[in-house]
Amino acid sequence: MRRKRIAILGGGVGAITAAFELTSQNDWQTRYEITLYQMGHRLGGKGASGRNALHQQRIEEHGLHIWLGFYENAFRAMRACYEELNRPKTAPLATIDQAFKPHSFITLQEDLGDRFATWNIDFATDGSVPGVGGYGPTPIDFVVRILEILIEVISGTNLELIYQSSAHKGERSLLGRALEQAGVAFGKNALRFASRSTFVQALLDLVRETATVPEHLRAKLLSPVSTALDHLVQRVFEDFERSLVSDDDLRRAIILLDLGRVVIRGILRDRLIVRGFSAINDEDFTDWLARHGALSITLRSAVVRAWYDLVFGYPEGDTNRPGRCEAGTTLAAMMRMALTYKGAIFWEMQAGMGDTIFGPYYEVLSRRGVRFEFFHKVENLGLSPDQRYVDTIDVAVQATLKPGLSRYEPLVDVKGLPCWPSHPLYDQLEQGEELRARGVDLESSWSDWEPVARKSLKRGVDFDEVILGISLGALPYVAPELIAARKEWRDMVEHVKTVQTLAMQLWLRPDREGLGWTYPRTVMTAYADPYNTWADMTHLVERECWPNDHYPFSLAYFCGPMPDAEPIPPFSDHGFPERERERIIRMAEEWLNLYTGHLWPYATGGGSSTRLDYDHLVDPSGGVGAERLRAQFFRANIDPTERYVLSVPGSSKFRLHPGRSGFENLFLAGDWTQCGINAGCVEGATISGLLCAESLSGRRVLIEGNYDLERVFSPSAEAEVTETEEIAAAG
Structure with a gap:
């Protein structure tokens, strides 16, 4: 043949x-x-x-x-490739474990109107590695994991005190009343949670109890928890609204609590356990959160904005208009990213x-x-x-x-x-x-x-x-x-739809502390546009060939969406790429003049200056002033094949x-x-x-995670569909 x-x-x-x-x-x-x-x-x-x-x-x-810790299929294929490659043990990047290293420290920048506030998150790590072992969470698994995280958020702040205060005994009883709803189906066993000494302990025990019941009944058990969280968020917001701008920890706890409870509420009320996440793809993610009652501070938060920045979710690269991302696609991906990663949330390539x-x-x-x-x-x-x-x-x-x-x-x-x-x-x-x-x-x-x-x-x-x-x-x-x-x-x-993107790489002489960044090496997003995302990639310098007298002790990668040229000319306009490169360099100059100081206060001219001092840039050719900036690397991804593919609502x-x-x-x-x-x-x-x-x-090919949504998220029995729909609709 x-x-x-x-x-x-x-x-x-x-x-x-x-x-x-x-x-x-x-x-x-x-x-x-x-x-x-x-x-x-x-x-x-x-x-x-x-x-x-x-x-x-x-x-x-x-x-x-940067690869994410839920990339099961990509890592499995890459691991097989490296094993077959079989480089000598002494060779650089001889194995996949040498080619990728975990990274867990993430930074968001909160735009508070008159200032940015740095929000650092150090995600938990464990000894697992992506691409090895089983995989396949369901929507209800996501709900349980979100609740576990929210409980951790509550227990780590003074929000718990609200439910221990005599001033709020009436509100505390809301949990008891909500738990009684679960008792209708599960008998008086559910009521034992209401006698726990703290609100947090009661929620935690109730969530853990869901692991022992059939999946189609878990939604019924979790609905009262969602109700209790609704009451908690509303009470906290009313009591502390005036403190939210000045109290970073409180504001962030409320944002996370609100985001989590709205996601749970939306999953249950929109019956996504049965219908699948694609059922809400005609909506934008932020609009979906708003429909389910998210607070305004949550809708404007760095946590929500971070997703739009991660996926360049701004049609035509226009960040002056709200980003647009499918609600279901976003929700599923965000939960896989934050809740199902192995080892670490990010895995960085070592070249x-x-x-x-x-x-x-x-x-x-x-x-x-x-x-x-x-x-x-x-x-x-x-x-x-x-x-x-x-x-x-x-x-x-x-x-x-x-x-x-x-x-x-x-x-x-x-x-x-x-x-x-x-x-x-x-x-x-x-x-x-x-x-x-x-x-x-x-x-x-x-x-x-x-x-x-x-x-x-x-x-x-x-x-x-x-x-x-x-x-x-x-x-x-x-x-x-x-x-x-x-x-x-x-x-x-x-x-x-697709969007152009831009990138800037800066090699700098001072190390991280010398620039004024006082935190660990980070990956940051939700900062000022257009270069709204920054990663400290200094670990890559050793893979390059710098002389000692021009050795960079910091390497910074920036990227973001790039506004489309108006109009984009025909391919016969051979000067277009160079004009676009010049445009993003001018954008970089303006951006570095305005926004360097918040990130790297020691890299400015001193005093109240926010402008990058170009003398800190490495340029072996000996350039002066702006010439040193132009010696760095800039890329305008304008070609049709380079345009990033978006997930706009309904697409x-x-x-x-x-x-x-x-x-x-x-x-x-x-x-x-x-x-x-x-x-x-x-x-x-x-x-x-x-x-x-x-x-x-x-x-047949093995595809971990089973991303065929119709197969993954369809319940196993029609009876389960009916009961879950009734429970969720009543939730």
Whole structure:
């Protein structure tokens, strides 16, 4: 039997995961021939990074990339990759445990109008690791875990005193009355909780009791707890409203308490235990919180805003308007992020994302026999006359190898670690010197570089099946025939939105304390726009090649949404990328002038200055003043393939499943597909790649967490549905 020829278009997480999963099947080489077509010189998509040989082999990223502790599928695949890679024990990043390190210290910035207040959260850690062991919480598990956390919040503050005060004996009895409701179904056993010595102890014991009852009855037991929390929050807010601005601890406790009780209330009243989180996706998350009675301080809080910043959730990059994120998608992802992580909430890569992820994947896939065609830019997918198949793939050949070379070798050695360079390895290319001299960016749609050749790959000759791993923003340019042929494609590109992002990396001479940051190394968000997110990435400096007299003791990554240009010009406007880069540098100058002082008070000019003193920036070329800022790294992610995929309200239902493209030989891979998470992240792209491989191969693939919401969150019996609906509706 002839092997199927698979053409993979694009080299991001989804496409690479699909390739890795297909080639993990023992008999894959008897079934498939796999070729991956990639524009430019490197894999990675929005996760591509490079080493700049002209600047101390510094790591240059598309933005800030940190893996989360709930990325079960991504970590499982990565662990398998590193095990097969089998680097020498003395090599850098020899194992996945060396490639990722846990990080638990997080900072939010509360905007109080006249000032920012720093809110540090040190998340709990344990000895577990993501990607190992079982997984699969249900919505009711989330409710229980939220209650446990809220109880911890209450017990850690003076809120407990409210229910021990004689002035509030009447309010304290609310708990008893609420608990009596549970006794209707569970008998007088439930009433024993009302006799506990403290409000906290009663709640905690009641929550723990839910572990012993069937899932469909747990909602009934938890509803009175939700009622008790409603009364608690209302009473506390009324008593302490005037103190909320000045008392940081009290304000934050009330915000967390209110957010938790509103989420519980919403899950129960909207019957999400039965209907699934997608049932509320036509609403924005903040609007959903408001509908269920969230306090105004909660709606404006850094905790809520942090999610919108995390996912760049501002259509058109406009942070002057409220962010827009699907309620169900947001709720499910936030709870997985905060409540189900393993080991730590964040796991940081110990080199660039390209070095840590796509280098190992490339090496392993190459050894397995996957063929890589770099410098091949997909220009168009053509359909068969009956519109059932992708019949042709038009490709622009951007550069060719010098005589005697059989394949492009894309990696360079930096301190013993195979890395992707920031620029092509020109010495391997026929056109290398011209590309170098002109500074051509082969990854830019606005480049004035003309292809050296064009190919039209044909079905039945060059490929049989196609995996489309090119991101959503580029589909109108590479797949217009598909969009014209299928309404579901037109709906997807119309309703699933994307946004530009910007990034800034600063290498600074002072260490963290020397800058004036008095807390541990952190990942921070919810700060001033547009560079609203900062991570201290100083641990990466040792992977770079800095001389002693210009050694940076701090490395700061900033990122955020980037407002769209008005209008975005055609690709024939070759000067557009440089204008956009200049725009984000000007934005950085303004931002650093206004907002440095709050983060790094010792890095300003002294006194009441808020402006960054550029002399603190590392610049081995000896620049002066603003020249030192321009010597840092800035990136405007403006290309169609680089635009971050959003989850605006009502959009997920228009995403296409990786195995249901509407064309018989086309499969999809990327975080823009219907993958359950439906938010821009590595785990979503990984799940999409796994679903893609499963659909193409016809073989069941293990997907931890079971993100198919219809399968996960459907109850096992119709009787349970009916009773749970009645309980929740009465709640």
